[in-house]
Amino acid sequence: MSRDGTGVPHSGGAAYLGMPAFPRAAETATRDDRLRANLRHATHTIRAKRARAVAELDDWARLRQAGAAIKDRTLRHLDHHLVRLEEAVTRAGGTVHWAADAAEANRIVTDLVRATGEREVVKVKSMATQEIGLNEALAEAGIRAYETDLAELIVQLGDDLPSHILVPAIHRNRGEIRDIFRDRMASWGRPAPEGLTDRPAELAEAARRHLREKFLRAKVGLSGANFMVAETGTLVVVESEGNGRMCLTLPETLISVVGIEKTVPTWRDLEVFLQLLPRSSTAERMNPYTSMWTGTADGDGPRVFHLVLLDNGRTDTLADEVGRQALRCIRCSACLNVCPVYERAGGHAYGSPYPGPIGAILTPQLRGLASPLEESLPYASSLCGACFEVCPVAIDIPEVLVHLRERVVEGGEVTIRGTRTTIKPAKRHTAERAAMRAARWTFDHPGALRRGQWILSRSRRLRPRRLPGPGRAWTDTRELPAVPAESFRDWWARTRGGTA
Template identity: 65%
Template sequence: MTTPAGATPAPNGSMPTYLGMPSFPSAARTAVADSQLRRNLTHATTAIRAKRANVVRELDDWEELRQAGKAIKEHTLANLDTYLLRLEESVTSAGGHVHWARDAAEANAIAIDLIKRKNADKAVKSKSMTTQEAGLNEALAQNGIQAIETDLAELIVQLGDDLPSHILVPAIHKNRAEIGDLFRRTISEAPGDLADDPPSLTATARAHLRGEFLDAKVGISGANFAVADTGSLVVVESEGNGRMCLTLPDTLISFVGIEKIIPSWRDLEVFLALLPRSSTAERMNPYTTIWSGVANADGPREFHLILLDNGRTATLADETGRQALRCIRCSACLNVCPVYERAGGHAYGSPYPGPIGAILSPQLRGMTSPADASLPFASSLCGACYEVCPVAINIPEALVHLRARAVQSQPHYPERIFFSLAASILSSPGRMAFAQRLGSLAGSAVARRKGRIRRLPPPLSAWTDTRDAPAPPPESFRAWWSRTRGGAR
């Protein structure tokens, strides 16, 4: 299973960033061997887990908020066409422009055209998963436009020519020493004696980006929520880089997936309670910007909203899988996942890593590549992700459902052959007795000490590489019963 994902084109022409990534098992094997990466991840996720639990415990109605969040999102998805049209109308009447894009390529082309019309050769970007998914930066670069990532972690990733590995903290795989090395190498504003402590590193990023913000002509953002009845876009952030990108440039372009919509202004009372506590484990994040179209003499004079499908309508068509579209990108599921904690974000081969990524990426991209078909299996189904999800996405249920789809989409899967053989054996007493005799013989041939099977020849070694199996008994119960009648003979 080492075929590069890039060998099979994704049906939606989407998420080109990670082409060439191996499928999850082989990528995870490499990652697990990296002890520095495991230390960085364990350190970061352990801290945030405890903090999240504390701020969630503070609200005794957390479960009610969670159920309301789930119900609002479910209702919106069930009436998505109506709410998108309402959003379009309210944004337009507030002076904004609304564009629709079937896939990433179409969305990127719209943005490139808008930037070229402004005669700009660069744009400042606030953190956006949707532009990451669309591969916007690469598309801009091909058109001579420089995308400047301004979120600290995204900047670290961009300067290091790296890939993000976490939804909230894309550079979570790097520790302070690694970041210090990177800054000393790549940032001209870095003082010669730059120390590795987070405050010094943060100050360096501030100095580096200040001029870019002040002179920016075009800003690019995503949005956490789009409110249908008021046309409000909401960006939740911490550093103020979002505010800079949303306020200072004359032209603002926002990439928003069609599932980010909520019906009404009042729904923000639910999501602004759920999101910060689940993601950064705070009662409220430092900054939230809310705007509707363009405001008189305040902020951008031109606002463009690009509504992106890119596999979302295909996901909507799957009754079990569609719940992934409720996701508000908090990343709580990553921080509690034992698989994520060990394998890290890169192994998932997608901008959306962790448990939510394992159900979102294969649905958005389709399961034609081995990498996407392997993602639903990247879980022990322990259920911790479901428990912390602020919109109650039943990730284990979706994983199991997608595993079935992955098997069905690959007709020569060995398991398919195995299970049809098993069905044939189990449906006939004669075949069953024969198979049991065969099993006892084969078992005694491969069993080692204490009746355990430690190693089987390929392809069965895939099972015994990670487990011992008990050897079958020399005689089956049925054979013993017909011989002795339970000891009566």
């Protein structure tokens, strides 16, 4: 266990055990000026770019509604689609495994790697494998997993934890990355070149050389997937660097661990998500590389393909009629980049691989309200609504946050590992129970909510971005997120989803 500049304990891995509740972790992080400056710079860069990429498409709002509708339709009959997917993958030469929880998924993957006789694997960046702590499980079995995404490499070499869905090393600036490469690459393989500077192109070149030998000799690749098409059995991985293509193409055996909610029913559905995802995540018209594969193919790529379908709390989330919309998430991370709380607290404070607004609703649902950390996450928000505005599949994150706060404060029915249970109110929340009732009243009385949001959005526009005089320094690292001139609710009332 060590500490880095964020003051957050880390252990090279398994995942955030013993993490303090959000307020305490966030308090430490907000005192770290460098961390806050790095986050502010990166999130503000991407916000403006994303807005431009989205504005290029006149039908963005309609694509967003279609994306939400496809995901909802899939979730309502997920059993049907999973069985179809299994049939299609099997027909195409793949083998499908089912893992009810993290331990089972790790056991399946470990056994599959062992059966190949290999002691090392190359990995494509994957949220699902981080969620289950796969690298640590493999290490215990004597198998070394090499992360090949540049940011994941930075995290792995730095014995650090990821802090962003898309850019796990977002808390590191170029100078810190240079230092990590210079100091740590040699102990993992090819050392960094002499005289490495902090120019991004040079850093990328160093990563290319360091990883190339690993790609060329790799016999086993591990991946997740962004989408799985039930109709055809096709898996889709969206990436930028080409490390994904390397891992998906060069090894003899490919093992993909994918959450069951990544299923889409038809090939055609990809036409929506391949427009929504790149523009929302990296703010590109299209990401540099997208790989699609269906089982195995003669003479092209791995000869053996295993798909591990992961539950690990997803069916519990599905059982919550309000909370299940979190399963629409396509992991674009747009909500992180606009969130004022994320910008100040950083990703580590959320205590899971899923930080930011989506993490605040996903983690407590996947894990259950099991500890003070999970109980605190629904409060890691000012309910400003910026996350909902940018979400490409229209997840109403504030709605789910309020719903989960109610669960924390008042207790109620939840599903834990497939069994419906009634949980008691969390301790120390008596005072909030009254507040909760008021909040629920507001949400039950949409007129009042509308007025509140209206006032919020109007008053925001009058607020200066920088304070004058002695307050100027304070706002150097603090800025309100760009609040859309029009709230989603107003926009919807005006256009009903038509072209704005």
